[in-house]
Amino acid sequence: MASTKGTYREGTLFRDQQRPGQWIMRKPLYDALQQRERESNGKPATVQVRVKATSQAKAKELATKLLAKKEAEWRARHTSVDQVLTLRDWSTRWLADLEHGWKRETRVWYEDNLQNHILPKLGHLPLSEIKKRHVVDFLDTLAAAKNPRTRKPNSAHVVNGARRTLASCLSSATKKALIESNPALQVQPKKVKKVRRDSIPPLSPSEAIELLPKLDTQPLGSLFQFLLLTGCRISEALGLRRDQVQGADDGALIIEWQLEEFTWIHGCGDICGRKRGADCPQRDWDKPDDGEWLQLPRLDGKPAPEIARALIRPKASEARRVIPTTGPIGAALARAMESPAAYGLVWEYETSDGILRPLSTQHVRKVWADVTKDLGAREGTTLHDFRRTWTDLSADAGLTIAETQEVIAHGDERTTRAYMSKEQRAKGIRAMSQVSDYISQFSKKAD
Numbered sequence: 001m002a003s004t005k006g007t008y009r010e011g012t013l014f015r016d017q018q019r020p021g022q023w024i025m026r027k028p029l030y031d032a033l034q035q036r037e038r039e040s041n042g043k044p045a046t047v048q049v050r051v052k053a054t055s056q057a058k059a060k061e062l063a064t065k066l067l068a069k070k071e072a073e074w075r076a077r078h079t080s081v082d083q084v085l086t087l088r089d090w091s092t093r094w095l096a097d098l099e100h101g102w103k104r105e106t107r108v109w110y111e112d113n114l115q116n117h118i119l120p121k122l123g124h125l126p127l128s129e130i131k132k133r134h135v136v137d138f139l140d141t142l143a144a145a146k147n148p149r150t151r152k153p154n155s156a157h158v159v160n161g162a163r164r165t166l167a168s169c170l171s172s173a174t175k176k177a178l179i180e181s182n183p184a185l186q187v188q189p190k191k192v193k194k195v196r197r198d199s200i201p202p203l204s205p206s207e208a209i210e211l212l213p214k215l216d217t218q219p220l221g222s223l224f225q226f227l228l229l230t231g232c233r234i235s236e237a238l239g240l241r242r243d244q245v246q247g248a249d250d251g252a253l254i255i256e257w258q259l260e261e262f263t264w265i266h267g268c269g270d271i272c273g274r275k276r277g278a279d280c281p282q283r284d285w286d287k288p289d290d291g292e293w294l295q296l297p298r299l300d301g302k303p304a305p306e307i308a309r310a311l312i313r314p315k316a317s318e319a320r321r322v323i324p325t326t327g328p329i330g331a332a333l334a335r336a337m338e339s340p341a342a343y344g345l346v347w348e349y350e351t352s353d354g355i356l357r358p359l360s361t362q363h364v365r366k367v368w369a370d371v372t373k374d375l376g377a378r379e380g381t382t383l384h385d386f387r388r389t390w391t392d393l394s395a396d397a398g399l400t401i402a403e404t405q406e407v408i409a410h411g412d413e414r415t416t417r418a419y420m421s422k423e424q425r426a427k428g429i430r431a432m433s434q435v436s437d438y439i440s441q442f443s444k445k446a447d
Contacts, residue, residue, distance in 0.1 A: 011067055013060055016050070024050050025063035028271075029071065047071050071096055085178065087130060087169075088123035094169050113165035117142055117158075122166075127173060132183045139163055143190065156190040163189060202385035203228075203378070205393045211377060212328065216335075218371045220364065223347050225332040227383055230323050231390030234383055235259050238359050239311050240346045245325065245333050253333075256320040257294070259345070259358060262308040296343045296358060309358050 011027030029037035029045040037045040049066040053059035075093060091114050095107070102110075121138050122130065143159045146152060167184035174182050203211065208228055215221035226237055232255060239259035265277040267284035274280055285308035292313040314320070325333060333346065341348045342356035349359050365383060372379050 011064070013056065013063060015056075021054065022050055022052055023056075023059035023063060024048060025060070025067055027067055027071070029074065045074065047074055068096070085127045086123060087125055087127055088119050090127050090173055090178070091119065091123070091169055094172050097172075109161075110165050110168070113162050114169075117162040118166055118169075128179055130170070130179075130183055132186045135163070135166065135183050135187050138166075139187065139190070160189045163187065202388040202392075203381060205389065205396050207378075208386075208389050208393065211375070214375055215371070218374065220347065220349075220359075220367050221371075222332040222336040223359075223364065224368065224371065224383070224386075226329065226336070227386045228389065229329045229332065231387045231394075232323075233258070233387070234361050234364055238345065238347060238361070238364070241311075242337060242341060242344050242346055245337065245346060251324055251326050251330075252322045253325045254320065254322055257311040257313055259309055260293075260312045261360060262310065264308055296345075298342050299344050300342060307358060309360070 011025045014024040014026070016022040016024055026046060026048045029047065039045050047067060047070045049063050049070060051059055051062040051066065053062055072093075075096070095111060095114075118138070121141065122134060125134065139159055139162070142154055142162055143156075145154055147154055147158070163184055167182060170179065170182045170184050173179050212225055212228065215225050218224070223237060226232065227234065230237075235258040236255050239257040240253075240255070241257070244253060262285040263277065264280070264283045264285055266272065266274075266280045267282035268280055272280050272282070277283055294311040296307070296309060296311065323329065336346050339348070340350075340356060343358055345358055347359055348356050349363065350356055368383055369379075371377070372381065
C-alpha cells in the first residue's frame with residue numbers, strides 16, 4: 001500500500017494497491033498538548049476511513065470530512081456525560097473542528113500558543129469557571145516570564161498572540177452556549193511599543209557608494225553588493241541560477257524565482273514516536289500544494305544532502321522583473337560565478353565538512369552582522385534596508401516613482417514612497433511647492 005503526502009495533524013492518505021480506485025486515510029489522535037490519545041486497553045487511538053475517488057485531491061477532500069466525523073464520534077464516546085469540561089478538553093475539540101476553515105499556518109499558530117502558554121497555566125480550569133481575573137493574571141505572568149531563547153521578558157506581540165488565541169477558543173465555546181460570555185474579550189491587549197522606522201535609518205546613497213568597494217574582500221561581498229545595487233530581496237538573490245546569468249546575452253537578467261525554506265514533517269504516518277518532524281527517520285518537507293516550484297538537484301549527480309529548500313515562482317506578476325547585468329552589477333555577478341557551486345545557484349556556501357549547500361536567509365544575515373562589525377559600518381542596518389537605500393539611489397539617478405516601483409517590485413506606489421528617506425520626501429514636497437508657486441503666478445495676473 002503506497003503512502004502519499006500527509007501530516008500528523010491532517011492524517012496520512014494511502015492509495016490501496018489491492019483495490020484500485022480506493023484510498024485510505026489514517027489519523028492518530030492527539031490532545032491539545034500533542035499527547036497521544038489512548039484506547040481503554042492503553043493502545044494509541046487511531047481513526048481510519050476508506051473512500052473511492054479518481055484523484056488524490058478528491059480522495060483527500062472526501063476522506064477529511066469522514067475522518068472529522070469519525071474523530072468527533074470517538075471523542076464523544078470517550079467523554080463522560082458528568083465529566084467537567086476543562087479548557088484543555090474544550091481546546092482539543094476546538095482544534096479538531098474542521099468547520100473553521102483555517103489555513104494550516106493559522107492552526108499551527110493556535111496550537112503553539114495553546115501548548116506553550118495557555119494550557120500549562122489555565123488548562124486545568126473548568127470552562128465555565130474561567131473569569132476575567134484568571135485571564136488578567138495569566139497575561140501578566142506571561143508578560144513577566146522570560147523567553148527561553150532570548151532570556152528577555154516576553155514581548156507584547158507574544159502576550160497579545162496568547163490572548164487572541166484564548167479569545168478565539170472561548171468565542172467558539174460561547175457560540176455553542178457552553179459559557180455565557182468570553183472573559184478574554186474583557187481584557188484589553190497589551191500596548192505594543194512601536195519602533196520608529198527612522199530610529200535606525202538605512203544607509204544613505206553616499207554611504208552606500210562608499211561601502212561598495214569595501215565589500216570586495218568580505219565574505220559574501222558580491223551578494224551584498226548585488227542586493228545594494230539592485231534592491232532585490234534576499235530570497236530573490238539566493239534563488240538566482242547560474243544558467244540564467246550565463247544566458248543573459250543581451251545584458252538583461254530576469255528575476256522570477258525565490259529560494260524558500262520549508263518545514264520538516266513526518267513521512268512515516270507519525271508512528272515513529274518522535275515529536276518533531278525533523279527528527280523522523282522518514283522525514284519529508286512540507287512541499288507547497290499550489291504554485292510553481294523547482295527542487296534543487298546536485299549538478300554533479302552525487303547524492304544531495306537533505307535540504308528543505310526549493311525555488312518558488314511568485315504568483316504576483318509585479319514580482320517578476322528585469323535587471324541589467326552590466327557595470328557594477330555585472331562585476332558582482334562575475335565575482336560570484338568564480339566560486340564553486342553544486343546546485344547551480346549563483347551564491348552557495350561551503351560547510352566545515354567541505355560540502356556545498358544553498359544559502360539560508362538566516363546564514364546570510366549572520367554574515368552581514370559580522371561584516372558590519374568588521375568594516376565599522378552602522379550596526380542595526382538590515383539587508384532589507386538595502387531596498388530603502390536603493391529607492392533613494394534611484395531618485396538621485398533620476399528615476400520616476402513609477403519606474404522605481406516597477407524595478408523594486410512593489411504592488412502599490414504608496415509602499416515605494418514610504419521606502420524613501422525623509423530627505424527624498426522633502427525633495428518631493430519642495431517640487432510640489434514650486435509647481436504651486438508657478439500656478440499662483442497666473443492666478444495673480446488674472447486678478
